[in-house]
Amino acid sequence: MTEQPVIEVHDLRVSLGTDDGNIEAVAGISFRVREGETLALVGESGAGKSVTSLAIMRLLQAGEGSKAVGIGGRILFRDRDAGTIDLLGLQPEAMRRMRGHDLAMIFQEPMTCLNPVMCVGDQIAEAVLAHEKVSSRTAMTRAIDMLRLVGIPDPASRSRVFPHELSGGMRQRVMIAMALACQPRLLIADEPTTALDVTVQAQVLDLIRRLQREFSMGVLFITHDLGVVAQIADRVAVMYAGRIVEEAPVEDLFAHPLHPYTRGLLASVPDATQAGNIVQPIPGSMPALSHLPQGCSFQPRCHAALAGRCEREAPPAIAAGCRSVHCWLHAA
Amino acid sequence: MLRFIAWRLGRATLTVMLVLVACFTAIRMAGSPAEVLYPDGAPPEQIEQLEMQWGLDRSLPEQFALYVAQLARGEFGVSIIERRPVTEVYGEKLGPSLRLAALALVIGILCGIPLGALAALRRGTPVARLAMSVAFMGYAVPHFIIAIVLILIFGYHLNWLPSTGAETASHYILPAVTLALPLVAAIARYMRSTMLDVMTLDFVRTATAKGVVPTRIVCLHVIRNALLPLITVLGLEIAGLINGSLIIETVFSWPGLGKVLTGSVTRRDFPVLQFGVIVYAVAVVAINITVDLLYAVADPRVRVRS
Amino acid sequence: MNGAASAAIEGTLPAHALRRRLSFSRMPPSIKACIIAAVMIASAALLAQWVAPHDPNAISFANKLKPPAGMDGHAAEFLLGTDQLGRDLLSRCIHGIKVSVGIALLGLFIGCMIGTTLGLISGMAGGFTDRAIMMLVDVFITVPNLLIVMVGIAVFGNDTLVLVVLIGIARWESYARVVRGQVLQVRELPFVEASRALGAGSIWIALRHILPNIASPLLVLMTLNFPSILLLESSLSFLGLGVQPPTASLGSMVGDGRDHLIFAWWVAIVPAAAIVIITFVVQMLGDWLRDVLDVRIND
Numbered sequence: 039m040t041e042q043p044v045i046e047v048h049d050l051r052v053s054l055g056t057d058d059g060n061i062e063a064v065a066g067i068s069f070r071v072r073e074g075e076t077l078a079l080v081g082e083s084g085a086g087k088s089v090t091s092l093a094i095m096r097l098l099q100a101g102e103g104s105k106a107v108g109i110g111g112r113i114l115f116r117d118r119d120a121g122t123i124d125l126l127g128l129q130p131e132a133m134r135r136m137r138g139h140d141l142a143m144i145f146q147e148p149m150t151c152l153n154p155v156m157c158v159g160d161q162i163a164e165a166v167l168a169h170e171k172v173s174s175r176t177a178m179t180r181a182i183d184m185l186r187l188v189g190i191p192d193p194a195s196r197s198r199v200f201p202h203e204l205s206g207g208m209r210q211r212v213m214i215a216m217a218l219a220c221q222p223r224l225l226i227a228d229e230p231t232t233a234l235d236v237t238v239q240a241q242v243l244d245l246i247r248r249l250q251r252e253f254s255m256g257v258l259f260i261t262h263d264l265g266v267v268a269q270i271a272d273r274v275a276v277m278y279a280g281r282i283v284e285e286a287p288v289e290d291l292f293a294h295p296l297h298p299y300t301r302g303l304l305a306s307v308p309d310a311t312q313a314g315n316i317v318q319p320i321p322g323s324m325p326a327l328s329h330l331p332q333g334c335s336f337q338p339r340c341h342a343a344l345a346g347r348c349e350r351e352a353p354p355a356i357a358a359g360c361r362s363v364h365c366w367l368h369a370a
Numbered sequence: 371m372l373r374f375i376a377w378r379l380g381r382a383t384l385t386v387m388l389v390l391v392a393c394f395t396a397i398r399m400a401g402s403p404a405e406v407l408y409p410d411g412a413p414p415e416q417i418e419q420l421e422m423q424w425g426l427d428r429s430l431p432e433q434f435a436l437y438v439a440q441l442a443r444g445e446f447g448v449s450i451i452e453r454r455p456v457t458e459v460y461g462e463k464l465g466p467s468l469r470l471a472a473l474a475l476v477i478g479i480l481c482g483i484p485l486g487a488l489a490a491l492r493r494g495t496p497v498a499r500l501a502m503s504v505a506f507m508g509y510a511v512p513h514f515i516i517a518i519v520l521i522l523i524f525g526y527h528l529n530w531l532p533s534t535g536a537e538t539a540s541h542y543i544l545p546a547v548t549l550a551l552p553l554v555a556a557i558a559r560y561m562r563s564t565m566l567d568v569m570t571l572d573f574v575r576t577a578t579a580k581g582v583v584p585t586r587i588v589c590l591h592v593i594r595n596a597l598l599p600l601i602t603v604l605g606l607e608i609a610g611l612i613n614g615s616l617i618i619e620t621v622f623s624w625p626g627l628g629k630v631l632t633g634s635v636t637r638r639d640f641p642v643l644q645f646g647v648i649v650y651a652v653a654v655v656a657i658n659i660t661v662d663l664l665y666a667v668a669d670p671r672v673r674v675r676s
Numbered sequence: 677m678n679g680a681a682s683a684a685i686e687g688t689l690p691a692h693a694l695r696r697r698l699s700f701s702r703m704p705p706s707i708k709a710c711i712i713a714a715v716m717i718a719s720a721a722l723l724a725q726w727v728a729p730h731d732p733n734a735i736s737f738a739n740k741l742k743p744p745a746g747m748d749g750h751a752a753e754f755l756l757g758t759d760q761l762g763r764d765l766l767s768r769c770i771h772g773i774k775v776s777v778g779i780a781l782l783g784l785f786i787g788c789m790i791g792t793t794l795g796l797i798s799g800m801a802g803g804f805t806d807r808a809i810m811m812l813v814d815v816f817i818t819v820p821n822l823l824i825v826m827v828g829i830a831v832f833g834n835d836t837l838v839l840v841v842l843i844g845i846a847r848w849e850s851y852a853r854v855v856r857g858q859v860l861q862v863r864e865l866p867f868v869e870a871s872r873a874l875g876a877g878s879i880w881i882a883l884r885h886i887l888p889n890i891a892s893p894l895l896v897l898m899t900l901n902f903p904s905i906l907l908l909e910s911s912l913s914f915l916g917l918g919v920q921p922p923t924a925s926l927g928s929m930v931g932d933g934r935d936h937l938i939f940a941w942w943v944a945i946v947p948a949a950a951i952v953i954i955t956f957v958v959q960m961l962g963d964w965l966r967d968v969l970d971v972r973i974n975d
Contacts (some may be wrong), residue, residue: 095579139579145579150572153591155598155670163582200670216580381814388815396831510955512907514914514927515948518934522945526938606817613822617911621934635826635917643830647823654818 043070044224044256045094045141050111052086054091060325065280066111068355071224078248078271079260079290082324085277087260093227094258094313095143096133098124115141117213117224120232121285139169141224142217146232148209152201156370158212159185159197164334165219174200184215206237209244225250230264243270264307268292276300279324279335281352286361296363298340334366342367378662388653389668393644394437404534427449435662441648447636447641457639460630464649466536467626473546478553478607485554486561490569501558508555513614517548517551525602534623545622549614553607564596572593598669605661612650696885713957717773724774728767729804733922736762741940757942759932765946772947774926776913778956779840780906783895784898786844787905791851792894796886799851799859806856807890813849820845821908829917837920847901854897858890892969899962902954910951926951 052064064086071077079087092098095335098107113125117140119142125133137143145151153161163174172180178197185193190213195227210230217225227246231239247270260269267274267288268315275285275298284297295301302320325331331338337348347366355362356369446456489501508516524544532541563640568574569592577587619628630644633639668673699831703711720727730753742751752759756765769795798809816824828842861887862868912918912926919925924932926947933944 083392097575097579121546134578134581134583137579143579145572145576147572151576153573153595155594156590157670164577164582168580168582168586202671213576215575311472383817384811385818389819390812392827396827399831510903510959511952512910512955514930515951516945518930518937518948522937522941571745609820612820613911616820616822616826617915630915632915634824635830638828638830639734641826647827650823651819658818660940671816 041064041072043072044116045258046070046112046114047090047094048112048114050090050093050113051109052089052098053108054089054327055107059107059328060321062280062330063327064093065330067277067282069282069285071258073223073256074250074254075272076250076257076259078267078274079258079347080262080264080267081277081279082262084324084327086090086280086327087230087262087277091143091228091258092227094125095137095141096128116223134320135169137166137219138222139220140221141220141226143226143228144210144213144217144230146229147207148213148233149201151213152209154201156162158204159201160213162197162216162219165216169220180219181215184219185212187218187249188212188215189241190215205216205238206234207242209243210234210238214242214245214249218253218255220249220253221253224256224258226260227261229262232261232263239266240269246270276303279330280327281335281364283336283365284361284363286363290361293331295363296358296361296368297336298342298367299336300338334364366367374666375663382463382659385655386648386651389648390438390441391434393647394434397644410657432457443535449639449642451652458545459642460627460645463625463627463630466624467615467619467628468624470542470545470549471484471626473542474549474553474611474615477546477550478557479604481550482554482557483561483597486558486563487489487564487565487588487596489558490565491588502562505555506556508553510561511551513548513617514621517544517618520544520548521621536625545618545624548622549611549618552614553611556603556607556610557600561589562602562638563655564599568592568595598665599667601668605658608654608657608661612654614645622647679885689812703964706960710957710964711951712961714961717777717954717957720757720770721774721777722770728764728770729755730764730767732763732768732771732924734763738762741936741943742945743940744942748797755938756946759929759943760936760940765942768929769926769947769950772924772926772929773950773954775876775919775923776906776909776927777949778911779836779919779925780902781842782840782903783842783846783905783909786841787846787901788851788894788898789847789854791848792855792890794848795855796859799856799863799941800938809852810856813852816849825908825912826917829912834920836923839912840925843905845913846908850897850901851894855886855890858893859886862886862889894961896966896969899958899965902958902962906951906955906958 046068047070048067048068050068051062053062061169067086067090069077069079079090081087091110094113098109109126114122114194115125115136116122117136123136123338125136128136129160141229143213147163149188149298152158156164158352159178159181162184163177166172166177166180166367167174170177173280182193185197190196190208190211199211204212214228225246231242232248232324234242243266246257246259249255257270259266261267273285274288274291275299277283277290277301284295284300286296291300292304295304298321302318305318308317320339325335331349333347333349333351334340334343334353340348343349345367353364353366353369355364358368392572439527439590444457446453449459453458485505489505494499501621510668521544521549521584524531530539531544533544535541540589574587574591576631577591582591615626615627620632623629627649631643631650636641726788736758739751739758740760742754742762743749744765745752745755746755753763754766756769758764759768768868790809794812798806809907821913825842825846828840828845832838832842857897867897868885871880909918909925910930913927914931916928916931921928924954929947930944930951933942936943
């Protein structure tokens, strides 16, 4: 693991136009993912995690509930020649060439994310053919190799099956094979294990970790499941209402959570190792993005809120070693 | 797969049977079969033979069985008006009808699919609205009105195309286009609708995430999936095509089945009418089975399941 | 309780929401125009004798084949021109509307009656009856309806009454399927079970619980089917198989005009335009009604 960041996000802002006016789905977040490192992006539904990932891949589109999309900030990507590109400044065709080739994404629902009328081999080969000038036979061979790599038995004959003939876990492996076919430097995984059984979950997480080491990729792993975070993450960034409230190495976060929200999250997860552990839910719910409170977004639910300060200003990032937290409680 | 075919054939046979029952009943209601089939009066022995053949002294279900057997033997009777065997009256008419219908089908598909795809891909633009207005025209205006308008413009005023008969290739143009227009409209509307649905599906986003070229995404992912429901729609539109051909063949004096059949209605020429009805019914049923099979072959999900 | 339960069935809205959506001021201008046109068409149909400027059957060879207003050689009192027998086209059209729309509406109702009844029976009885009726539906969907009507005409003649019935039969299966679908849904609902437990018979359940819920889908379906029925009658009359002289429908007028297409195109085009306008107006209204009443026709 080197210190080289594969991707650096600076002050990313995403606003979506809905029937109720513009809402800021992501309100200025910054983070980086290094080579060989897995950064987990954690938060409740609606916190803005998926929007962040789609914004990085430039897959956000108007339609389906939002009328217009505005993205601001910078997303600096380090490509294979060690040059830095701002993904948000790329023309559509240039971005297309990067997708699948330099950065790739896997999604939550593998059944609906695969084309039902194409066999899986063709779909993986398609990823290769989109970026490299090779013959279709070569692409197919690569596809079969990828299937073998992700642990699908008898890959040659399996390459000719259709998605509906595979189990959920297999389909997710196919998605991973598709995403990694061109050995991208960054893999964005948007809740890839949420729809899978626990046992299959473990296998898929294992696979991702193994492939990460093999390809020296950075992984941005999005999830709401702290158990998964514990298994796979090197660093964790906690999101709340469109902002990152805390970022830390995984052991530090679990052992010493700084932000009241993080503390609340950890307390609301049942601990299997402690008998009689009381689960403490966080009172209230995350505010709608169209009606964010002034000042710190978490303040209405925070039991430790400082009267005055927390209501007036949103706290900036306060560094503490290799961690950072957005909370007035930890201001110097 | 075999079970699926067998089941569809069974249903098809049932449909044809019901049509035969209807024809049987219709002829019975129109008068005694001897009068209907051999109207010029026949010598008493022939009438007696007929009555035995038809089993008029037997129960209705038995009569029906005999009726079906007779049809199966190819005995469709003699035209009341022309005093010729029905099969002779229809003679060479099957070819022109088939050719016209086939041409209309091809035009419908070749024009309708791109029109619908265009309307879906360029949604909201004037181009899309124009495409859908054209489609609406074909849908809202009946065959015979399209026919006379086209005859008026292209047949008389511009004098580009002939409007009666079927001698040369150019004779095919007006009738085929008229027949095809409602089909183009229907296909365009359905294509647009299914494409809009497919474009929002997750796997299209996956293809974009892989970096696939947009043109290829449209052709291979969107259109290929949108074509599937279209196949079923095609089956439904066949009946409309036949409805239309009955009218078109009369308007354009096209020497086909439809013209003969339409002519036989006012003249109460039952043997001729019956033959036409049976042929059309069998054709529709056969086409529907083909369409179902086509769908089963095209959609891998159905293929594996059955 | 009924309000909540009926709202649970797709296709119905509580009364106040309905009233709001149907208020005249909220309609888009195109729909307002269509409603005005529909009212005009209906008045023409109902009040033909008083609205038409001339006797539609008044023959006058002196005035034959006069073109419509705005063209050379037109006669002032014949706004839309005359046909080959000197009859005023405007008056003939107005009466033609009466005949065509009249036949279509009657046929529509008959088809709706037949379809609803069979759909109800099919859904309530279940079992073999259900399958048999569905088989019949299958046949009627598969076999082209023009063909069916032609056979009917050959057997029963083309008396106007016969025409009405035959044309009405053309689309019965669309109502049957919708009603059957509704019945199948409602049958399973708890309050129907409760009614049954209280001793309510099937007919009472049908009338009390099912019919009110199918009112909007049926209304929309009728509006959407009206154009096809009108076109069916027009096509038949055009071919000479439908209404017979002296009765004239718009379709038969177009058919008569066919022979004069070269030099007097208006004889055919004027009634043809009337058909297109009526079809268009009803189509627009049907689509709008379907959106407003939130009806999804589930097959």
